[in-house]
Each structure stands twice: as C-alpha cells, then as structure tokens.
Amino acid sequence: xxxxxxxxxxxxxxxxxxxxxxxxxxxxxxxxxxxxxxxxxxxxxxxxxxxxxxxxxxxxxxxxxxxxxxxxxxxxxxxxxxxxxxxxxxxxxxxxxxxxxxxxxxxxxxxxxxxxxxxxxxxxxxxxxxxxxxxxxxxxxxxxxxxxxxxxxxxxxxxxxxxxxxxxxxxxxxxxxxxxxxxxxxxxxxxxxxxxxxxxxxxxxxxxxxxxxxxxxxxxxxxxxxxxxxxxxxxxxxxxxxxxxxxxxxxxxxxxxxxxxxxxxxxxxxxxxxxxxxxxxxxxxxxxxxxx
Amino acid sequence: xxxxxxxxxxxxxxxxxxxxxxxxxxxxxxxxxxxxxxxxxxxxxxxxxxxxxxxxxxxxxxxxxxxxxxxxxxxxxxxxxxxxxxxxxxxxxxxxxxxxxxxxxxxxxxxxxxxxxxxxxxxxxxxxxxxxxxxxxxxxxxxxxxxxxxxxxxxxxxxxxxxxxxxxxxxxxxxxxxxxxxxxxxxxxxxxxxxxxxxxxxxxxxxxxxxxxxxxxxxxxxxxxxxxxxxxxxxxxxxxxxxxxxxxxxxxxxxxxxxxxxxxxxxxxxxxxxxxxxxxxxxxxxxxxxxxxxxxxxxxxxxxxxxxxxxxxxxxxxxxxxxxxxxxxxxxxxxxxxxxxxxxxxxxxxxxxxxxxxxxxxxxxxxxxxxxxxxxxxxxxxxxxxxxxxxxxxxxxxxxxxxxxxxxxxxxxxxxxxxxxxxxxxxxxxxxxxxxxxxxxxxxxxxxxxxxxxxxxxxxxxxxxxxxxxxxxxxxxxxxxxxxxxxxxxxxxxxxxxxxxxxxxxxxxxxxxxxxxxxxxxxxxxxxxxxxxxxxxxxxxxxxxxxxxxxxxxxxxxxxxxxxxxxxxxxxxxxxxxxxxxxxxxxxxxxxxxxxxxxxxxxxxxxxxxxxxxxxxxxxxxxxxxxxxxxxxxxxxxxxxxxxxxxxxxxxxxxxxxxxxxxxxxxxxxxxxxxxxxxxxxxxxxxxxxxxxxxxx
Numbered sequence: 001x002x003x004x005x006x007x008x009x010x011x012x013x014x015x016x017x018x019x020x021x022x023x024x025x026x027x028x029x030x031x032x033x034x035x036x037x038x039x040x041x042x043x044x045x046x047x048x049x050x051x052x053x054x055x056x057x058x059x060x061x062x063x064x065x066x067x068x069x070x071x072x073x074x075x076x077x078x079x080x081x082x083x084x085x086x087x088x089x090x091x092x093x094x095x096x097x098x099x100x101x102x103x104x105x106x107x108x109x110x111x112x113x114x115x116x117x118x119x120x121x122x123x124x125x126x127x128x129x130x131x132x133x134x135x136x137x138x139x140x141x142x143x144x145x146x147x148x149x150x151x152x153x154x155x156x157x158x159x160x161x162x163x164x165x166x167x168x169x170x171x172x173x174x175x176x177x178x179x180x181x182x183x184x185x186x187x188x189x190x191x192x193x194x195x196x197x198x199x200x201x202x203x204x205x206x207x208x209x210x211x212x213x214x215x216x217x218x219x220x221x222x223x224x225x226x227x228x229x230x231x232x233x234x235x236x237x238x239x240x241x242x243x244x245x246x247x248x249x250x251x252x253x254x255x256x257x258x259x260x261x262x263x264x265x266x267x268x269x270x271x272x273x274x275x276x277x278x279x280x281x282x283x284x285x286x287x288x289x290x291x292x
Numbered sequence: 293x294x295x296x297x298x299x300x301x302x303x304x305x306x307x308x309x310x311x312x313x314x315x316x317x318x319x320x321x322x323x324x325x326x327x328x329x330x331x332x333x334x335x336x337x338x339x340x341x342x343x344x345x346x347x348x349x350x351x352x353x354x355x356x357x358x359x360x361x362x363x364x365x366x367x368x369x370x371x372x373x374x375x376x377x378x379x380x381x382x383x384x385x386x387x388x389x390x391x392x393x394x395x396x397x398x399x400x401x402x403x404x405x406x407x408x409x410x411x412x413x414x415x416x417x418x419x420x421x422x423x424x425x426x427x428x429x430x431x432x433x434x435x436x437x438x439x440x441x442x443x444x445x446x447x448x449x450x451x452x453x454x455x456x457x458x459x460x461x462x463x464x465x466x467x468x469x470x471x472x473x474x475x476x477x478x479x480x481x482x483x484x485x486x487x488x489x490x491x492x493x494x495x496x497x498x499x500x501x502x503x504x505x506x507x508x509x510x511x512x513x514x515x516x517x518x519x520x521x522x523x524x525x526x527x528x529x530x531x532x533x534x535x536x537x538x539x540x541x542x543x544x545x546x547x548x549x550x551x552x553x554x555x556x557x558x559x560x561x562x563x564x565x566x567x568x569x570x571x572x573x574x575x576x577x578x579x580x581x582x583x584x585x586x587x588x589x590x591x592x593x594x595x596x597x598x599x600x601x602x603x604x605x606x607x608x609x610x611x612x613x614x615x616x617x618x619x620x621x622x623x624x625x626x627x628x629x630x631x632x633x634x635x636x637x638x639x640x641x642x643x644x645x646x647x648x649x650x651x652x653x654x655x656x657x658x659x660x661x662x663x664x665x666x667x668x669x670x671x672x673x674x675x676x677x678x679x680x681x682x683x684x685x686x687x688x689x690x691x692x693x694x695x696x697x698x699x700x701x702x703x704x705x706x707x708x709x710x711x712x713x714x715x716x717x718x719x720x721x722x723x724x725x726x727x728x729x730x731x732x733x734x735x736x737x738x739x740x741x742x743x744x745x746x747x748x749x750x751x752x753x754x755x756x757x758x759x760x761x762x763x764x765x766x767x768x769x770x771x772x773x774x775x776x777x778x779x780x781x782x783x784x785x786x787x788x789x790x791x792x793x794x795x796x797x798x799x800x801x802x803x804x805x806x807x808x809x810x811x812x813x814x815x816x817x818x819x820x821x822x823x824x825x826x827x828x829x830x831x832x833x834x835x836x837x838x839x840x841x842x843x844x845x846x847x848x849x850x851x852x853x854x855x856x857x858x859x860x861x862x863x864x865x866x867x868x869x870x871x872x873x874x875x876x877x878x879x880x881x882x883x884x885x886x887x888x889x890x891x892x893x894x895x896x897x898x899x900x901x902x903x904x905x906x907x908x909x910x911x912x913x914x915x916x917x918x919x920x921x922x923x924x925x926x927x928x929x930x931x932x933x934x935x936x937x938x939x940x941x942x943x944x945x946x947x948x949x950x951x952x953x954x955x956x957x958x959x960x961x962x963x964x965x966x967x968x969x970x971x972x973x974x975x976x977x978x979x980x981x982x983x984x985x986x987x988x989x
Contacts (some may be wrong), residue, residue, distance in 0.1 A: 005872065010463050088327075089327035090812075091327075092325070092326065094329035096923070161755075166959045177733050183327060184329075185328065185330060187330060212327065214326075215326075215327060220324070222321070222322060223319070223321040223322075224321050224324050225321045225322065225323045225324070226323075226324055226325075226326045226329050226332050226638065227323055227324065227325045227326065227329070228326075228329045228331075229325050229326070229327050232944050233329055233333070233338060234329075235332055236321050238334060241343055241346075242332065242335040242336055242339055244403055245334075245335035245339050246331055246332060246335040248335075249331045249334050249338075250328060250331045251337050253331065255485075256850060257915070
C-alpha cells in the first residue's frame, strides 16, 4: 500500500513515519540491495572522538606517536548525506504534511535503507546559513541519532543553498551520495548551480524538489495578503488577477531546476507533498537501478 | 437638450458608487503565509501596469454604465433652436401630414418617408403632458381623431398614412386640425405642419387657421413648419399632363394618332426627353420632345392597330423624380372590320343616280373599317344575313314576308339596319311587311318642292334640329353642323307620330317638324331610318361633305362599334360615370393595383357611377359574375395641377401664418431626432459586456 501524506500525517514522529515508508519501499523492491563487503585496508585517518577504538593502528602509534585509525574498503563503499533544507518556506503544507515533514520522512527512510545495507548515512540540516551535520556512519545504532536529529529539526530562517553547498564541498572529502531535500526557494541566482557543482567533485547528487499542491495550483480567489515565511515581505493581491502569471512563473522555475539538475547529471525527483512517499522512493530507486 | 423624464436624472448620482467603493472599501484581506511568495511578487510586478489599466477601464466602464442608464431613462431629446420647448408652455398639438402627390417625389428616398419621420419626431418631442392628434391631409380631410396622450396610437395612425395621387387642401386640413384643438382645456395650441409646401396644396389667399379657446376666445396657434424638402428651392418635375387619341384614317385602316402634352415644371430646359407609346404594355412608337423652362410641348405619335377592339394605350415619359405623372393611360376602342350589305333597290347605270354608289363610296373611304358589298334586292334576299354586321336597305321595295321576318330576326339578334326611302318605297307595303322593324309607321311621302323648280333651293326643307349629343351626330359641331343644316330636302317621308316596333329617337328634324333621322334599338340590334333618299333625287345630302362622316358613323353606331365612351374622362380622386349597354350590368371597376371601386346605378339615368378613383391608370370594369366588360374599360388620369410642384418660399409662409407664431424645423433636425436614449442604453449594454470580458481576463 502506498503511503500518502494524509496517512503519514496521522503517524507521529519521523521514526514511525520512516519505518512505515521503509516497509513500503522494501516490499516494493524485488532485488536485494545488499552489496558484497570488502575488508581490504583503504587508508589511515587521524583519530577523532567517536571513532571506534578497535580500529586504532597501534603500530602506527609506535612509529609516529600519534593515533591513527585504520579504515577499510567496506566502510567507504557508500557514504550518503541527507541534506535537508529547514528554512521557513519548508514549513508550508496544505496536504497534511509540510514540505519539511516530507523531507524528514524521505531522509529518514533513505538513511534507514542505507544503514540496513551497512552503508554510511548522515544528515545535514541547513537553514539561514546554519549548517548542522551528523556525519555519515554505517553503524546500525547511528540510525537513532539521525532520526532524533531529524525529528528535532524546526523550520526557520531563509533558504541558503549556496552556503550549504560551499560547506558540503569542504566537508565531503570523498565521493558521497548527497541527497538534497529542498524547495529551492533561494533567490540567489547561483545557489543551485553551486549545489550542483558537487557533482563535479565526483559526488553523487540526488535532488528531491519539494512542492506543495497549493504552490502548483494557486487555488486562491479572494483578495489575499500573502506573508513571506522566511522574512518580512508581504503583498496584498487579487489572486484571480495574477493567477495566470504566477502559474507561468512557477512553471518556469520548476523547469529551470529540473533542467539544471539534468544538465549537471544529477538525479531529479519532484515531490509533491500530497503524493504517496513510498511511491516517490520507489520511483527514485527504480531510476537508479534499484541501488542506492 | 431636454429630458422627458427629468426625475430619473437623480439616478446619475449612482455614478459615484465605484469611486466611493474604491475610496472606502476597508475589507481586510485574508492573510496567508505562503512559501512561494517570490513568485507572487514577480507576477504582481509583471502584471502591475496591465492591472492598473484594467482597473482604470473597469472604473470608467462601471461609472459610464451607472451614468448612462439613468440618463437614458430620463429620455434626453436634442432639439434645434426652433423646436425647443415652447416658451408659451404646454400646448395641445395637432400634427398635419401632407399626403399630396408632391410627397411621392423621390430623390433617393421619397419625400413622404421623410414626412412620416418628421411627424413621428414631432410626436416624440411633445411633452408627456401635451395632448395631441394626427391629421392625414387629403383633398377632403375627415374630422381629426380626439386629442389624446397615448403616443402609440399616434404612431400607429402615422404608420397607416399613405401618399395620395392628387393635390391636397392644406388650408382645409389646418382648419380641421384647429377644430380638433378647440376641445383642449390647455390655453396654448400648436399646429405642426409636415409638408413640402407646394402652391397647389396650400393657398395663401385665405386666412390662416385659428383655434377657439374654452371660453370661446380666438387663439392663434403656434405653427411649427416641418419642411420635408428643406434645402431645395424647387422640386424639378416634368409631367405628361394631357393625352388625346383620334383615328387617323389617312394613315390606313385602324390607324390612330395620339397627341401628348408634356409640361416642364423646372427652371432648366430639357432636351430630347424620350416619349414612348405603349400598347398593351409593349412599346410601339417613340419620340423625343424638347422642353423649355416652365414650358409645355406637344408630341404626336401614331400607331396602326392590327385588329379592332378595346385597347389600353399608355404614353410614358422618361422617368424623373416623380414617376407617377410621367405616364398617362388611355382606353381606345378601335373599330372592327365591318361587313355591310348594301341592298340597292333602284340600280342605275349612271353612278350619280345610283344610291348604292354614293353609299358605298362613303363607307369604303380610305381608313374606313367598313367592307361593303352591293346587291340588288332579289340577290340580297338570298344572302345569309348573319354574315353581315349591318344591312343598308336603299330605296328598296317592301321585302317579302319571309325576308321581312329574317330581317326582324337579324336585328333582334344584334344586327344593324339602315333604311333610306325613295321612289320604290311604298309606305303601305312597307308598313305591312316591316312593321316589326320600322321605328315608326310610314305615312306618306311629302314633296317640299320639285327639284327642277326655279326656286327649289330656297323652298327646299332643311334640318333645323340635330341631336348633337347622340354618338352618331357628335362630330357635327361648328362648321360641320352648319354643313349638315344646309342640306336641302325636296322630298321626304313622313312618319306617324306614334311609336312603331320600338322607341324611336329623332336625331334630326326638318323645318316642318318631320323627322329626318330616326334611331331605335330593337332587341340587341339597332335601326336607323333616313327619311329621304341617299342619292340626289330627293335631297342633296350625298354631295355634301357631311355625308361621308355621317354614313360612317351611322354604320359604326349600327354595329355597336362607335365609341360612345370616348368622352369618358376619369380623374383620380373623382367619381367616374359610365354608360353601359342595357345588356351589361357592371358591378365594380378594378384599378391597376387591384383595388376595386364599386359601381352603383345613378338615379334616373342609365349610367353607373363609382369613386373616388384611388390611382391613375387603366381600370377594368367587371360585372357581378366576375366577367370583364372590355367595352367599358376606362383610364383615370392625374390632375395636371397636382404635378406642379412649385413651392412657397419660407418667408411667404412666415408672413401668412404670422412671424410671431411660426417656428421651422427641417431636415437639419433629422439627426437631432436620433433617439439618444436608445444609443445610451445600447452603449451601456456594450460597456456591461466589456466589463464582463475584462473581469474574466
């Protein structure tokens, strides 16, 4: 059964919603997502708090008097970072769940799937120039950290994809899967371009473009005072007078985002908050050949 | 500009509603936090100028609608300086509409159409409180309808008015209109005269109309002149004012000539105006006439008819602005080929002593429709009389009894019988044999003087009384009559005074009172008796110039082909009188357009009358069984005076009516008469439509 937004909205918390979606996705997959694991040594990494002590290379300590952790190939098989836009505009939702809610569920579900196949998964929340990251880890216990992080995320601030892109470029040392969940309401012209530039750094970028049905259809009739959800902007208009123009502008924006993603060789998935989310993920996975 | 319902103008205050709504609309819009506000802002910026224009247009359209509707309901009326509301206040009004022939004058549209529009405009311009009536002016106008406030009734009356074919009596019509105003309690009176003001219809010699007030005081009505031909000094017209037809024997058998008189009622000479002669609708001859300004011209066209009978002939001019007087119809009866048997009772080898010689020569003259055959008595009695239209018994002995019966039957069946006396006529034998036929009993032969006597010329009997009204003797007027009266009679038969077989009419009497010509109808036939001989033995008539036309007309009368109705000159608008044969019973005359005019017997005469005749052209006469009577057909013509379209100058009209009461309104006001309120309503509906379109965009 596909889980639509109204159904999910009756479930409380990201954990429960993500589990419901995961089950839906798994029952829809016919091919095992498990990959062969490798134990081949890959590199040394200087110890940082949180690294597992069992991977400390005591020999290296003896030689260099510094702590190094050994990293193996199976750990770097896939590192995925769920970049969730938690700006004010993501709080908008008319179909049961807000765009941020949908983004959380999708990010949690994908994290769940990744950890289930022992890939690394992390979360980055971006809002108003702030960047809060839980680095990707493959430990099964890491899931609850990620889910808690997502659950506690609150919308606020402006959409600042450019800053997030710069931070990601800096923080992602190796090829990673970067899943971006955003409405891309960033007025800066090069924001999307800079985000998609991650692809040039060999990262695998998947864009989940979140839109609300009301944004697609503009179903307003009476004179309305529209309030910005990110700043102090406000405007009073007669929606009937500008509806045609709005639909043209918004349609052009959607096309531009999609075209930019396609041109940058990034996966693009437009997600309406009103549609079933397991269906969205199945469509996404199908496009990627059933793999993450 | 005036308003019929000025109270509605308060409604124009509604035009401020859009402005007030704009200024004081304090409705709080619904507040909606919206993520994609950037796109709303972009769209608003993109459409701002268009929306501003749209709002301005909507504001203007709504204001216009709210302004136009009450103004339209107030019924604005643009009036020229002459037709502004009368300074004297409300007035009882009579609208007099000219329907004379002049209003059929057409230059693009007929003047009458303009007249009807003008009359309707005059009614529309009346204040609702003003009572009014309409007078359709004809030659004999009926009393006007009572004054009323119902405008629809006036419009319906105006729609029923039709232009006529004659000059009207505008003076009489104004008088009728003034009488209609007498009933009004209002102190002011108004006469609106819609006319072309032709001199034929309006006579300025008589006093202008005056109305009578409630207390019997004389009120001079205000006069509004609506000139339907405003701007035209004259209405140029040429008309065929007369047409005459007469036989033209010099051109051959059944040849007639037609003389047309054309008048030019314009200030310009006209050359080579085509004149056509049409017989039964087919052009048979053409001619051209030159016309001097205001002058008349005559043109004669001729035609030889292929056969006898009643024929419709039309003279037609090249059409001008008034086509009704460009044609004139005639009905002529062309004599048929007549077969006449001359029974020569005393044949003589010497022509000048032979009665048949003189008679045959007279009847067979060039152009005569008579074909005469001469037989002696014995041969004639063996002839089949039915082959002949008329028999001429010239000094014949009393016929045998069987022949006498055949002769009587011949006359009874419609044949014509001419009897002249002479040496061979024995009165007693004739009375015995021909009692049925003779109009009067023969008595004796009287000798006035022997022709060989030296004083024969002075003692001879002469005609002293001639019935010129009878068709046979109608042409004998003037010198022709003198010629007839100078005929000398030496010997002649006398008749008993009592009637014979039929009522005899004495057409000519001698100086002793003895009848010289007797005419009688018997059954369907006719008998004509000449009391003397038709050679030179008893009188010298055969060598007189009167002899030839007299014998030809006698032959024509005997055979019923003499046009006894050629004097029928019927005129449109008048009554026609026809004299039918005893066997005919005409019921009605049918006009060219199919309108039927009932014919009723005139008291104390044999004629029937009908009228007034509604239109010009050939009228067909029909009996009660629906059978056409061609011999009674006639043509109605227009009064030439009606074709004179000379107009009164405006100054003359003002002087006549009195300059203090005259106002003029003319074609210049036609545009002003446009019903503004309908335009306003139409524009308001259009504005409403565009407002809807703008709202949907």
